[in-house]
Structure formats: C-alpha cells, structure tokens
Amino acid sequence: MSDDHDESTLGRIETEVALLMRFGEATRRATGTAEHRVLDRAAYVILRHLADAGPQNVSALAARLNLDGSxxxxQVSALQRDGLITRTPDPSDGRGTVISPTPAGLQxxxxxxxxxTRLYGDMLADWxxxxxxxxxxxxxxxxxxxINRNRPR
Amino acid sequence: MSDDHDESTLGRIETEVALLMRFGEATRRATGTAEHRVLDRAAYVILRHLADAGPQNVSALAARLNLDGSxxxxQVSALQRDGLITRTPDPSDGRGTVISPTPAGLQxxxxxxxxxTRLYGDMLADWxxxxxxxxxxxxxxxxxxxINRNRPR
DNA sequence: ATAAGTACCTGTACGATACAGCTATCTGAG
DNA sequence: CTCAGATAGCTGTATCGTACAGGTACTTAT
Structure with a gap:
C-alpha cells in the first residue's frame, strides 16, 4: 500500500497471467483437437521432461510435474499404448518402473x-x-x- | 535458422509458458480447494468480466470468454446457486437472460x-x-x- | 404469418485430475 | 534374519470443466 503504482502492477500481472492461462487453454483445445490430438497437455510435458532429464520413474515425474502419481x-499408460514411451522395470528398485521416451515419442x-515455437515466432514476429x-x-x-513458493517443503 | 540465439529464445518462451500454465493450474487447484473453493477458474473470470464490463447475456459472456454457451x-447456474450472480430476463429480448453480479459476488x-495479487506480491517480493x-x-x-492470432475473424 | 435464426437450457460424453485403497517391494531396527 | 513401516505403482471411484447435440421459447425478416 506504500506504493500504489506497484500495487497496480501486481494487479496487472495477475490479470495478464489469468488471461494467458485462458487463452493458452483455448489454444491448446483448438489446435489439439484439430489434428495432432495425441499430445494433450500432460503428455507433452511428460515427454518433454523425459527428453530433457532422461528416463525416470513415475514418482519422479509426478513430483516434478506437480501431478498425482495416479x-x-x-498418462504414461496412454503414452505407452501409443508407442511414445516404454516401461522397463527399474533394475535398482523392484517396485519402480523406468519410463523412457521412444524415438517415436521424441519425434x-x-x-x-x-x-x-513456430507459433510463438509468428506471434512475436514484430518483437x-x-x-x-x-x-x-x-x-x-x-x-x-x-516453484519456490509451492515447494518449500 | 538465421539466428540460433533467437530460435532458442522462442523455445525458452514456449517452455516457460507451458510451465507457467502447469504451475498456475496447480496453484489454482491448491489454493482453490483450500478454502475459497467457490471460485473456480471460469467462475472467477466470469465475475471479473461482469465487474469489468457490466451485466450481460450468457452468449456475450461465452463469446468473450471463448467458452461454449452451455x-x-x-457456471452461471453454480454462481447463482451460491448467490454470486442474479439472472434477470432481458427486457429487450425475451430469449435472453441478463447476468448481474451480486454484491456478494463482487466481494x-x-x-x-x-x-x-498478494500472492504475486509475495512471490515477486525481491523483484x-x-x-x-x-x-x-x-x-x-x-x-x-x-488475441490477434486467435481472432483475426 | 410463417420460416429461419437465436438464446438458453439439458442430456450426455470426455478428458484431466485427485484421493483412497491395494499389492509388491524395499529398508531399517531388533 | 525377520518383520514393521515406508514407498512405488496401479486401479477404482469421484469431481470438475468443458464440448457437442438436441430441445424449447422467443425474435426477425419476408
């Protein structure tokens, strides 16, 4: 309250983030339904994370992506059905299952x-x-x- | 491809937006379930829009928010049940229903x-x-x- | 006055998610 | 070594947000 200008900046940020989420979701819905269809939001982030951080367990993925294990x-079952990942027993832990992206999945x-990325390039063409x-x-x-706020656990 | 640096910037933007949407949703889920409980995402935007743009019809809301009329x-029914909006017949169109926020809804x-906003203030405290x-x-x-990309219609 | 269009509602379906409970396995204390 | 408790993953069930299809009441244009 000391600084009204900054207060309103926070408000703007809040507004813009809310807007971004709405539009992002609408866009995903629209483009997702269109044709690709196979990579819903979570599936995409899962594959990305696998590509980035390498094969790993379900729980590691869940923790990282802020999702419930179930x-x-x-999601992983769906990805496996579509041949985009493989499940292999974790050699170092009989309970675990290591999820690896398949070449098809990575592709x-x-x-x-x-x-x-192209879409962003388009949109931000004049930036x-x-x-x-x-x-x-x-x-x-x-x-x-x-992240810091959600997980100081 | 002319500028590898910029290409990777787009990639980063893409990544960060995807992440933001994931975390935003997780946050909404967490904070929403906690106590307020009554303002899910769409309800919140609906109320915001009503507060911003004044009472209006269901279809106007739907168009504006990029949502199906149903x-x-x-959402409006839920809001009405909770006493956050009121429905009144549109005087100028017997088919229409004007949705107005109640004081409780606005509050x-x-x-x-x-x-x-406070949350953002917290998170961005050191910015x-x-x-x-x-x-x-x-x-x-x-x-x-x-917006420009989604609606050049 | 009647056909076409529109606004809203309802039925139904789907996808993403969470929570609770299950089984198999691991780990540590005795 | 044994067994109690923790952990990994799966499955059942529920919820929420959303869309599409169809119905009814009203409006508009001809």
Whole structure:
C-alpha cells in the first residue's frame, strides 16, 4: 500500500497471467483437437521432461510435474499404448518402473514443440530480440518464484 | 535458422509458458480447494468480466470468454446457486437472460483477486519495480499477440 | 404469418485430475 | 534374519470443466 503504482502492477500481472492461462487453454483445445490430438497437455510435458532429464520413474515425474502419481500412471499408460514411451522395470528398485521416451515419442514431442515455437515466432514476429529474451528471462524468474513458493517443503 | 540465439529464445518462451500454465493450474487447484473453493477458474473470470464490463447475456459472456454457451450456462447456474450472480430476463429480448453480479459476488471476486495479487506480491517480493512492470507489460503484449492470432475473424 | 435464426437450457460424453485403497517391494531396527 | 513401516505403482471411484447435440421459447425478416 506504500506504493500504489506497484500495487497496480501486481494487479496487472495477475490479470495478464489469468488471461494467458485462458487463452493458452483455448489454444491448446483448438489446435489439439484439430489434428495432432495425441499430445494433450500432460503428455507433452511428460515427454518433454523425459527428453530433457532422461528416463525416470513415475514418482519422479509426478513430483516434478506437480501431478498425482495416479495421474502420471494413466498418462504414461496412454503414452505407452501409443508407442511414445516404454516401461522397463527399474533394475535398482523392484517396485519402480523406468519410463523412457521412444524415438517415436521424441519425434512427436519435437514436432509439437517445433509447431509451438513456430507459433510463438509468428506471434512475436514484430518483437525485438531484446524484448523476446527479456520475456523469456522474466517468465523463467516468475516460474522459479512459483516453484519456490509451492515447494518449500 | 538465421539466428540460433533467437530460435532458442522462442523455445525458452514456449517452455516457460507451458510451465507457467502447469504451475498456475496447480496453484489454482491448491489454493482453490483450500478454502475459497467457490471460485473456480471460469467462475472467477466470469465475475471479473461482469465487474469489468457490466451485466450481460450468457452468449456475450461465452463469446468473450471463448467458452461454449452451455459451459457458461452451468457456471452461471453454480454462481447463482451460491448467490454470486442474479439472472434477470432481458427486457429487450425475451430469449435472453441478463447476468448481474451480486454484491456478494463482487466481494468474493475482489477477495480472490486481492489474494492472488498478494500472492504475486509475495512471490515477486525481491523483484525490482522495473522488472515487475516490464513483466506486466510484456505479458500484456504477449496476450495481445495471442488475441490477434486467435481472432483475426 | 410463417420460416429461419437465436438464446438458453439439458442430456450426455470426455478428458484431466485427485484421493483412497491395494499389492509388491524395499529398508531399517531388533 | 525377520518383520514393521515406508514407498512405488496401479486401479477404482469421484469431481470438475468443458464440448457437442438436441430441445424449447422467443425474435426477425419476408
């Protein structure tokens, strides 16, 4: 309350994030239903994370993606059905199952990623490189802040 | 491909937006379930829009929020059940129903909005005012770009 | 005055998610 | 070594947000 200007900045951020989520979801719905169809939101993040961080257990994925284990189990089952990941017993823990992306999975993920990147390229066509990288950096910091807040456990 | 640096910036933006949506949803789920409970995502945006743009018809809301009419109908029913909006026959169109926020609805919305804003204030506590307002501005531009892309109809 | 369009509602379906409970396995204390 | 408790993953069930299809009441244009 000391600084009304900053207060309203927070309000704007809140508004814009809410808006972004609405539009992001609408976009995902629209484009997702259209054709790709096979990579729903969670499936995409799962594949991305596997590609990024390597094969890992269901629980590791769940923890990382802030999802319930059962959710990941089902997503992973769907991905396996579609041949995009494989399950192998964890050699170091008989309870565990290691999830690895298949080449097809990686390729599918990369295709979606490329399409999305292209979309952003389109939308941000008239942005300066500085603005783009500033946005990327600030979003990164925002997410970091979110993570820090949600998981000081 | 002319500029590898910029290409990767787009990738980062794509990544961060995806992450933001995941965390945003998780946060909404967590905080929403906690206590307020009554303002799910759509309900919140509906109330916000009503507060912003005044009482209006279901279809106007649906169009504006990029939602199916039936979805808005149900959300509105829930809001009415909770006493947060009222339905009145549209005097100028016997088919229509005008949705107005009740004082309680406005208050609830404002409370959630304030809570969210506070949350952002918390998370961004160590950000400089410049970074905050840059983030707000860039998010605004990003949303504008999204809107422009989704609705050149 | 009647056909076409529109606004809203309802039935139904689906997808993503969570929570609770189950089984198999692991780990540590005795 | 044994067994109690923790953990990994799966399955059953429930909920929520959403869409599409169809119905009814009203409006508009001809």
């Amino acid at each position: 959710t990941v189990t089902r 599918r993920m990369a295709a979606v990623q490329a399409a999305r 300066s490189p500085e603005d783009r990288s500033t946005l990327a950096a600030l979003l990164g910091r925002l997410n970091q802040a979110l | 979805t808005v109908t149900r 609830r919305m404002a409370a959630v909005q304030a809570a969210r 400089s005012p410049e970074d905050r307002s840059t983030l707000a501005a860039l998010l605004g531009r990003l949303n504008q770009a999204l």
